[in-house]
Amino acid sequence: MKPPRPVAPAAVTQTSPQDLVLSGAWTVRGIGELGRQMAALRLANTTQAGADATGIEAMDTAGAHMLQKLLLGLRAQSVQVRLQGLRPEFAKLQETVAQHLAEPARPAQATAPPPQTALETLGRTAQAALEQAVAQLAFVGESAHAFCIGVAHPARLRWRPVLYNIRTAGVDALPIVGLLAFLLGIVVAYQSAEQLRRYGANIFVADLVGVSMLREFAPLITAIIIAGRSGSAYAAQIGTMAVTEEIDALRTIGIAPLELLVLPKVMALVVALPLLTVYADICGVMGGMVMARAQLDVTFAEFLDRFVKAVSTTSYLVGIGKAPVFAAIVATVGCFQGFRTHGGADSVGRQTTHSVVQSIFLVIVADALFSIAFSALDL
Amino acid sequence: MPQAATPPDTVIEVQQVSTRFGGHVVHAELDLEVRRAEIFALIGGSGSGKSTLLREMVLLQQPTAGHIRVLGVDLKKLDDAQTRALRQRWGVMFQHGGLFSALTVLDNVGLPLREHTDLSDTLIDEIAAWKLALTGLAPEAGAQFPAELSGGMLKRASLARALALEPELLFLDEPTAGLDPDSAAGIDTLVRKLRDLLGLSIVMVTHDLDLLWQVADRVAVLGDGRVQGLGTMPELSHMDHASIRPFFDGPRGRAAYAQAQHEH
Numbered sequence: 001m002k003p004p005r006p007v008a009p010a011a012v013t014q015t016s017p018q019d020l021v022l023s024g025a026w027t028v029r030g031i032g033e034l035g036r037q038m039a040a041l042r043l044a045n046t047t048q049a050g051a052d053a054t055g056i057e058a059m060d061t062a063g064a065h066m067l068q069k070l071l072l073g074l075r076a077q078s079v080q081v082r083l084q085g086l087r088p089e090f091a092k093l094q095e096t097v098a099q100h101l102a103e104p105a106r107p108a109q110a111t112a113p114p115p116q117t118a119l120e121t122l123g124r125t126a127q128a129a130l131e132q133a134v135a136q137l138a139f140v141g142e143s144a145h146a147f148c149i150g151v152a153h154p155a156r157l158r159w160r161p162v163l164y165n166i167r168t169a170g171v172d173a174l175p176i177v178g179l180l181a182f183l184l185g186i187v188v189a190y191q192s193a194e195q196l197r198r199y200g201a202n203i204f205v206a207d208l209v210g211v212s213m214l215r216e217f218a219p220l221i222t223a224i225i226i227a228g229r230s231g232s233a234y235a236a237q238i239g240t241m242a243v244t245e246e247i248d249a250l251r252t253i254g255i256a257p258l259e260l261l262v263l264p265k266v267m268a269l270v271v272a273l274p275l276l277t278v279y280a281d282i283c284g285v286m287g288g289m290v291m292a293r294a295q296l297d298v299t300f301a302e303f304l305d306r307f308v309k310a311v312s313t314t315s316y317l318v319g320i321g322k323a324p325v326f327a328a329i330v331a332t333v334g335c336f337q338g339f340r341t342h343g344g345a346d347s348v349g350r351q352t353t354h355s356v357v358q359s360i361f362l363v364i365v366a367d368a369l370f371s372i373a374f375s376a377l378d379l
Numbered sequence: 380m381p382q383a384a385t386p387p388d389t390v391i392e393v394q395q396v397s398t399r400f401g402g403h404v405v406h407a408e409l410d411l412e413v414r415r416a417e418i419f420a421l422i423g424g425s426g427s428g429k430s431t432l433l434r435e436m437v438l439l440q441q442p443t444a445g446h447i448r449v450l451g452v453d454l455k456k457l458d459d460a461q462t463r464a465l466r467q468r469w470g471v472m473f474q475h476g477g478l479f480s481a482l483t484v485l486d487n488v489g490l491p492l493r494e495h496t497d498l499s500d501t502l503i504d505e506i507a508a509w510k511l512a513l514t515g516l517a518p519e520a521g522a523q524f525p526a527e528l529s530g531g532m533l534k535r536a537s538l539a540r541a542l543a544l545e546p547e548l549l550f551l552d553e554p555t556a557g558l559d560p561d562s563a564a565g566i567d568t569l570v571r572k573l574r575d576l577l578g579l580s581i582v583m584v585t586h587d588l589d590l591l592w593q594v595a596d597r598v599a600v601l602g603d604g605r606v607q608g609l610g611t612m613p614e615l616s617h618m619d620h621a622s623i624r625p626f627f628d629g630p631r632g633r634a635a636y637a638q639a640q641h642e643h
Binding site for chain 1: 480481492495496497498499502505506509510512513524525526542543544545576577578
C-alpha cells in the first residue's frame with residue numbers, strides 16, 4: 001500500500017496580533033504538535049481575531065475536536081474569532097463536534113481514593129485475609145458436605161470425571177514426578193557422600209536416602225509438582241467458567257457446581273497423589289542407589305540389603321499417609337480460588353497464581369504439623 | 380474521510396475466494412464488491428460463511444484460494460509493515476465487544492491512539508471521551524470497566540474503540556445482536572450517522588431485519604458458498620431463491636417489510 005499522504009502536520013501560526021493561519025492535516029496523526037502551538041498563542045489586547053483555515057488539507061473528528069478546542073479557548077479569553085476558508089465538508093464535521101463540546105465534555109474521571117495510611121493498608125489486608133480464610137473454610141465445609149451426600153448416594157457421584165482426572169493429574173504426571181524424584185535422590189546421596197566417606201560410613205547412605213526420601217522428600221516434591229501442574233489448571237478452568245457464566249448456567253440447570261467440578265477433582269487427587277508418592281519413593285531411592293555406587297562404591301545389592309534393615313515400614317507409611325492430606329489441600333485450594341474469580345481474564349490469572357502459592361504454602365505448613373505430631377507420637 | 384487524491388470507488392474486492400476447512404467447503408469461488416461510503420450488509424443462514432468472510436477481510440484468517448483487495452491492497456501480498464499500516468485504516472467491532480477487561484472503557488478506546496500516535500495522554504483521554512460521546516455513551520461510562528457495562532453500552536464502547544484511529548472502513552459483526560429494541564434502534568441511527576458524518580464505508584454481518592431495511596444500502600445474501608443475491612432490500616424482496624426467501628417470508632420478515640413500506 002502507499003505510505004500515508006505526504007501532507008504537512010497540523011499547524012497554527014500567528015501572522016499578526018489579530019490573525020491566525022491554520023494549515024496542514026488536522027488528523028489524528030497530524031495534531032501531535034498542536035497543543036503546544038495553541039498554548040503559545042498570544043492574542044493580546046484584542047477582542048476580534050481572524051482565523052484563516054484555507055490551508056487545512058485534511059480533517060477528521062480528532063482534528064475537528066482540536067479546532068473546536070482552539071475556538072473555545074480563545075472565546076474563554078473573550079476573543080471573538082472569525083473562521084474563514086474552512087472547506088464545507090470540514091465545516092460540517094466541526095459543527096457536529098461543536099454540539100458535543102459546547103457542554104463541558106470533560107470526561108468524568110473516577111475520583112481517585114485518598115492514599116491509604118500504613119495502618120489502613122494493614123487493616124484492609126488483614127480483613128481481606130480473614131475474609132478469605134472464612135470463605136475457604138466454608139468452601140471446605142461445603143465440599144465435605146457434598147462428599148458425604150455422595151457417599152450416601154454413590155450413584156450420584158460422577159465416576160467418569162474422577163477417572164479422567166486420575167489420568168490427567170496422575171498418569172500424565174508420571175514422567176515429571178519420576179524425573180524430579182530421581183534427581184532429588186541423586187542430590188541427597190551426593191551431598192552426604194563426602195561426610196559419610198570421611199567417617200567410613202559409606203553404607204549408611206541407604207539410611208539417609210531411604211528415610212529422607214520416603215518420609216519427607218517424595219511426598220513433598222510430588223505435592224508441589226501437582227500443585228503447580230493440576231492445582232493451577234483447576235483454578236484456571238473453574239475461573240474461566242465463572243467468567244463466562246458457565247457456573248451460573250450449571251446452577252440454573254440444577255447441577256451443583258461442587259458436585260460436578262470439585263468432588264471429582266478432589267477424589268481423583270486423593271487417589272492419585274499417594275500412588276504418585278510411591279512412584280516418587282522408588283525413583284528417588286533409585287537415584288540414591290546410582291549415586292551411592294558411583295561415589296561411595298556401595299553396590300545395588302549392598303544398598304538394598306541395608307535399605308530393608310534401615311527403613312521401617314512406619315517411615316514408608318508416614319510418607320504415604322501424608323499424601324492424601326496434601327492432595328485434599330491442593331485440590332480444594334485450586335477449586336476454591338477458581339470460584340473466587342470474577343470479572344475477566346486478569347482475575348483468572350491472579351486467582352491461578354494465588355492457588356499455586358497458597359497450596360504450596362499450606363502443604364509445607366501441613367508437613368511441619370505432621371512432623372510435630374509424629375515426633376510427639378514417637379513414630 | 381476526505382482524501383487528497385480521488386480514491387477508487389471500490390473499497391473491498393473479493394475475487395474467486397474459496398475457503399475450505401478440511402472437506403467442508405465454506406466459500407466456493409465467491410465474488411463481491413463493496414463501494415466507497417456505502418453500508419454493505421452480509422446476510423445468510425447459519426454456517427453460510429459470512430463471519431468467515433468478514434474475518435478474511437480483516438486479516439484474521441486466510442482464504443484457501445482467491446484474492447481479497449481491501450482499500451486497494453491485495454491482502455495476500457503484504458509484509459509486516461504494510462499489514463500494520465493497513466490495520467490502522469480500518470476499525471472492527473466484534474460481536475461480543477472484544478473490550479479488554481483489565482482496562483477502563485476510556486483506556487480501551489484510547490489504546491489504539493496510545494499505540495499508534497504521538498499524542499499526549501491528556502489529549503488521548505479527551506479524544507477518547509469525545510469518541511464515547513459520539514457513540515452515545517455518557518461520560519461516566521468512561522471510568523467503568525467492561526464487566527460493569529450493559530450489552531448495548533458494550534457495543535457502543537466497542538464501536539468507539541473501532542473509531543479511535545479515524546478509520547476509512549468499519550467492520551461490524553452483528554452490531555445489534557442481543558440488544559433491546561431501543562438500543563438496537565440507537566445503533567441503527569448511529570451507523571447511518573457515522574457514514575453520513577465521516578464518509579465511512581461500512582461492512583456488517585447481521586441478522587437484524589430492521590437494521591437491513593433501515594440502514595443497509597446494499598445487501599449480499601450468502602448461501603452454498605456463493606453470493607446468491609445482491610442488491611437493495613426492495614430488490615432482494617423480489618428475488619426468488621431458497622436462501623433469500625427466509626429473510627422476507629415468515630412473520631418477522633413480513634413485519635419488517637411492512638414497516639419499511641409504511642415508512643417509505
